Amino acid sequence: MSAPFPLDLPATTAVYLCLYVVTLALHVVFMSYSLGGACYLALAALRKGGTVSPCERTARGVLVDWLPFSLGLTITAGVGPLLFVQILYEKAFYTANLLLFYRWMMIVPVLIVGFYLLYLIKSDYAQARPWLWRGACIGAFLCFAFVAWSWTENHLLSTDPRAWPEMYEQRRVVYASPLLMPRLGMWFFGTWPVMAAAVAWQLRAAESRGQSVPDREFVRLGRVALIGLVFGGACALGYAMRAGGQVTAVLNKSSLWLHVSMLVLGVAAMLVVWIRCLTGKGRRPAIRPLIAGTLASILASGAIRESLRVEQVDMAALMSHHSRALQAGGHVVFGIAFLVNALVIAYALTLAAKAVRGTTKADEIATEES
Amino acid sequence: MVVAFGLFAWHRREVTAGALVLHMNGPTAYPIQDFGPVMKGMVIGGMGIVHVFLAQFAIGGGVLMSYFEWRSARHQDADARLFLDGFFKVLVLASFVLGAMTGVGMWLTSIQISPQTIGQMVATFHWVWAIEWTFFCVEVCCGYVFYRYGAKLGHPDRLRLLVLYSLASYGSLFWINGILSWQLTPGDWILSRSLWDGFFNPSFWPSLLFRTVACLATAGLGAAVVIDTMSLSRERRHTLLRSAIRFLTPMVLMPVLAIWYLWTMPEDSREWVLGGSPAMNLFFIAAVGASLLIALYAMVGLLYKRLYMNGATALLLLALAFGASAGGEFVREGARKPFSIRQVLYSNAIRPDAVARMRREGSVANDPYPLRDGESYPTKQLALGARVYRAQCSVCHTLSGANNVIELTKSWDLDQQRLNIAKLQHTKGFMPPFAGPPSELEALVQMLRWRAAHKPKHWPVSDDPAVMRDLQRMLDEATTLPGSLSQRRPPMGKR
Numbered sequence: 001m002s003a004p005f006p007l008d009l010p011a012t013t014a015v016y017l018c019l020y021v022v023t024l025a026l027h028v029v030f031m032s033y034s035l036g037g038a039c040y041l042a043l044a045a046l047r048k049g050g051t052v053s054p055c056e057r058t059a060r061g062v063l064v065d066w067l068p069f070s071l072g073l074t075i076t077a078g079v080g081p082l083l084f085v086q087i088l089y090e091k092a093f094y095t096a097n098l099l100l101f102y103r104w105m106m107i108v109p110v111l112i113v114g115f116y117l118l119y120l121i122k123s124d125y126a127q128a129r130p131w132l133w134r135g136a137c138i139g140a141f142l143c144f145a146f147v148a149w150s151w152t153e154n155h156l157l158s159t160d161p162r163a164w165p166e167m168y169e170q171r172r173v174v175y176a177s178p179l180l181m182p183r184l185g186m187w188f189f190g191t192w193p194v195m196a197a198a199v200a201w202q203l204r205a206a207e208s209r210g211q212s213v214p215d216r217e218f219v220r221l222g223r224v225a226l227i228g229l230v231f232g233g234a235c236a237l238g239y240a241m242r243a244g245g246q247v248t249a250v251l252n253k254s255s256l257w258l259h260v261s262m263l264v265l266g267v268a269a270m271l272v273v274w275i276r277c278l279t280g281k282g283r284r285p286a287i288r289p290l291i292a293g294t295l296a297s298i299l300a301s302g303a304i305r306e307s308l309r310v311e312q313v314d315m316a317a318l319m320s321h322h323s324r325a326l327q328a329g330g331h332v333v334f335g336i337a338f339l340v341n342a343l344v345i346a347y348a349l350t351l352a353a354k355a356v357r358g359t360t361k362a363d364e365i366a367t368e369e370s
Numbered sequence: 371m372v373v374a375f376g377l378f379a380w381h382r383r384e385v386t387a388g389a390l391v392l393h394m395n396g397p398t399a400y401p402i403q404d405f406g407p408v409m410k411g412m413v414i415g416g417m418g419i420v421h422v423f424l425a426q427f428a429i430g431g432g433v434l435m436s437y438f439e440w441r442s443a444r445h446q447d448a449d450a451r452l453f454l455d456g457f458f459k460v461l462v463l464a465s466f467v468l469g470a471m472t473g474v475g476m477w478l479t480s481i482q483i484s485p486q487t488i489g490q491m492v493a494t495f496h497w498v499w500a501i502e503w504t505f506f507c508v509e510v511c512c513g514y515v516f517y518r519y520g521a522k523l524g525h526p527d528r529l530r531l532l533v534l535y536s537l538a539s540y541g542s543l544f545w546i547n548g549i550l551s552w553q554l555t556p557g558d559w560i561l562s563r564s565l566w567d568g569f570f571n572p573s574f575w576p577s578l579l580f581r582t583v584a585c586l587a588t589a590g591l592g593a594a595v596v597i598d599t600m601s602l603s604r605e606r607r608h609t610l611l612r613s614a615i616r617f618l619t620p621m622v623l624m625p626v627l628a629i630w631y632l633w634t635m636p637e638d639s640r641e642w643v644l645g646g647s648p649a650m651n652l653f654f655i656a657a658v659g660a661s662l663l664i665a666l667y668a669m670v671g672l673l674y675k676r677l678y679m680n681g682a683t684a685l686l687l688l689a690l691a692f693g694a695s696a697g698g699e700f701v702r703e704g705a706r707k708p709f710s711i712r713q714v715l716y717s718n719a720i721r722p723d724a725v726a727r728m729r730r731e732g733s734v735a736n737d738p739y740p741l742r743d744g745e746s747y748p749t750k751q752l753a754l755g756a757r758v759y760r761a762q763c764s765v766c767h768t769l770s771g772a773n774n775v776i777e778l779t780k781s782w783d784l785d786q787q788r789l790n791i792a793k794l795q796h797t798k799g800f801m802p803p804f805a806g807p808p809s810e811l812e813a814l815v816q817m818l819r820w821r822a823a824h825k826p827k828h829w830p831v832s833d834d835p836a837v838m839r840d841l842q843r844m845l846d847e848a849t850t851l852p853g854s855l856s857q858r859r860p861p862m863g864k865r
């Protein structure tokens with residue numbers, strides 16, 4: 001029996017892999033909120049109806065309110081794995097970027113447009129113009145869906161060196177692979193339960209501050225989460241089937257048993273919480289097991305995703321690069337900067353909490369007076 | 371920051387010399403991008419300018435806001451508070467969105483232009499980048515907490531958040547500055563390979579201080595634009611404006627800092643900037659001129675004569691500041707030529723110590739990527755020439771557009787072309803040495819002539835052994851060293 005992935009690999013490679021998987025998981029948390037949330041709003045916008053104010057304590061109101069920040073965090077959190085993926089797979093990652101060329105570079109302007117659309121959705125201007133508001137919701141979702149497609153395509157292309165020369169010669173900037181749709185579907189539906197868990201947590205927090213949230217909001221979120229889990233699972237199955245024996249071979253490796261069990265437990269926790277929420281009387285999901293299950297699933301699936309790639313690329317050649325890179329120095333200062341800055345962020349969050357508490361108190365006083 | 375500083379001193383001793391020699395794999399390791407008539411430098415420069423300008427605004431903006439917050443409490447200045455909220459909205463919309471995304475855009479563009487360069491930079495400095503990333507996270511979090519909850523917090527908490535925000539955004543400048551200045555002046559790193567030698571390289575401090583002044587000035591001008599849009603009486607706006615304009619005062623230091631910066635530059639780079647390269651000289655003069663205009667207007671008009679600045683003027687000055695940053699960025703990008711990382715990597719992804727080997731073995735022998743217009747070449751030699759051009763020249767030249775190499779060589783006769791390309795690093799010191807055997811050199815020359823002749827269907831193969839011997843002699847005379855290091859020989863054919 002070997003040590004759990006990535007500890008079964010040489011230490012320096014394992015260091016970079018750990019950092020990559022953890023920072024990517026952080027990216028995926030926020031990315032899911034942004035993509036899943038924009039999809040939720042777009043679906044609501046398609047079904048006609050009025051605009052949604054960021055003050056509304058419903059799932060949609062919370063999303064309108066928080067999506068701009070969440071996208072900011074998605075981008076910020078994306079920089080971490082973007083750094084480590086370059087150390088880990090230098091050549092494969094760069095080559096895929098180069099081949100997709102302007103199609104790839106388009107994620108930059110597209111994200112800028114999507115970002116501003118989110119601010120527009122939140123603005124009084126669009127709130128007063130339902131057609132504009134609906135258009136912006138759908139537009140923002142399309143932007144993020146495009147970006148998700150690009151990352152998946154880039155990932156698949158990076159692991160398929162045989163396709164490189166021909167793509168280059170024929171100036172193709174779209175990489176078609178039978179694996180693309182199931183993989184994208186997996187990510188796409190996978191964002192739903194994550195978003196649902198996060199929004200449910202926000203709504204519960206609002207309730208604990210005395211704001212009232214209708215039952216149907218949690219019911220809707222529960223349905224969305226369950227649909228996402230079922231369809232995401234189906235796509236994962238489709239992916240495994242199309243990829244041939246590759247996926248099952250990796251999943252059977254003893255270095256992955258921990259991750260596979262974590263994934264199974266995490267998904268089970270989500271299923272149980274939501275099913276109980278939908279069938280029980282309280283109509284409120286249990287937030288702690290829900291969040292724990294969600295995070296465990298994200299982390300575990302990230303590690304499994306990575307060990308699949310490690311099987312596909314010529315890791316032996318890269319390992320010496322990793323150990324040389326670690327000698328470049330600076331990791332000690334990084335460790336300190338990381339700790340100090342994490343504390344600073346925690347402090348900023350306490351200030352935010354203080355502000356929220358202050359508002360709650362002010363509200364209470366106001367209600368008492370009236 | 372203070373902690374980090376102490377650590378450098380300690381950590382410096384730990385780093386073993388010569389630890390990092392990177393695996394670099396020549397220009398043909400990656401598919402080479404083709405931007406048509408646009409020079410690659412223009413692509414990265416264009417993205418860089420926007421990003422740098424926005425970043426300057428964000429960094430200076432943090433300091434400016436901290437100052438106004440302090441003022442609003444100290445002097446019970448309600449207008450300062452009002453301004454602060456308006457300014458912060460602009461900052462969020464400009465810097466959080468555009469600043470962050472153009473930052474990612476810079477990274478992706480660098481990959482498109484030269485994966486080898488960014489690969490070397492990441493391999494050397496990824497921990498520094500990781501440090502910068504933690505600062506970036508603080509910046510976003512503190513900024514957003516202020517944006518969202520600032521109105522509900524008391525003055526001390528607001529000030530704390532703004533100061534943390536400013537420190538974090540200044541921190542990201544501090545860290546990235548070490549990496550960028552290293553590209554031009556790697557200093558002792560070349561021998562010691564010690565991270566901190568590379569980071570605190572000769573141009574680190576002048577570059578950091580210069581950028582600091584630029585940040586403050588940009589924020590001051592941005593603030594002037596915002597102030598003009600506020601619905602306050604002219605008098606009250608004037609009061610605010612006078613506070614904001616103070617942020618332009620450090621510009622008096624710019625001449626000293628610029629001279630210091632130029633002084634730390636390698637001699638050849640300095641020569642390009644001060645006249646050796648007309649284009650670069652022009653950018654330099656534009657940057658200096660624009661900065662001078664802004665500084666003069668601010669000093670004389672606003673601080674001394676106490677004039678009022680309206681929105682249009684402020685916008686105009688902001689545009690000038692943009693021009694100055696643009697000129698500065700182009701100079702910074704251009705002055706490195708022929709290197710993308712001085713003494714480590716030429717712009718065309720060839721390492722200086724690989725030139726001699728490539729003179730023997732060829733530069734495109736192992737190129738896995740076919741030509742995209744392979745069909746159009748009537749002979750193998752011409753196709754080889756096209757590959758050589760793609761690998762060695764296309765990073766700075768085009769075949770039909772900016773810095774068009776066909777145009778540049780059209781008026782020369784065959785011998786001049788052979789000689790000037792064989793001795794490329796002497797023809798113009800900001801080009802790397804030619805890195806291939808005589809056969810590749812001749813193939814390149816023939817390809818350029820064939821294109822200049824509008825691609826005729828038939829073209830003779832040129833493989834006369836006497837010519838090859840001649841070319842070998844020229845290549846030997848040119849040496850494999852960069853123009854700045856090898857003995858300077860005037861290019862005979864041309865002058």
Ligand code: HEM
Nearest residue numbers: 031035075078079081082085144147148151152155187474
């Ligand atoms: C709304 C915006 C975004 C969405 C929807 C999104 C979505 C995704 C998805 C679906 C993946 C997984 C790809 C796969 O495994 O098939 C991914 C990976 C990744 N994303 Fe994002 N992303 C977004 C923005 C960003 C940004 C701005 C950055 C960079 C700063 C970034 C950095 C990364 C990195 C480095 C990976 C790993 C790529 C790899 O290992 O091949 N993402 N993203």
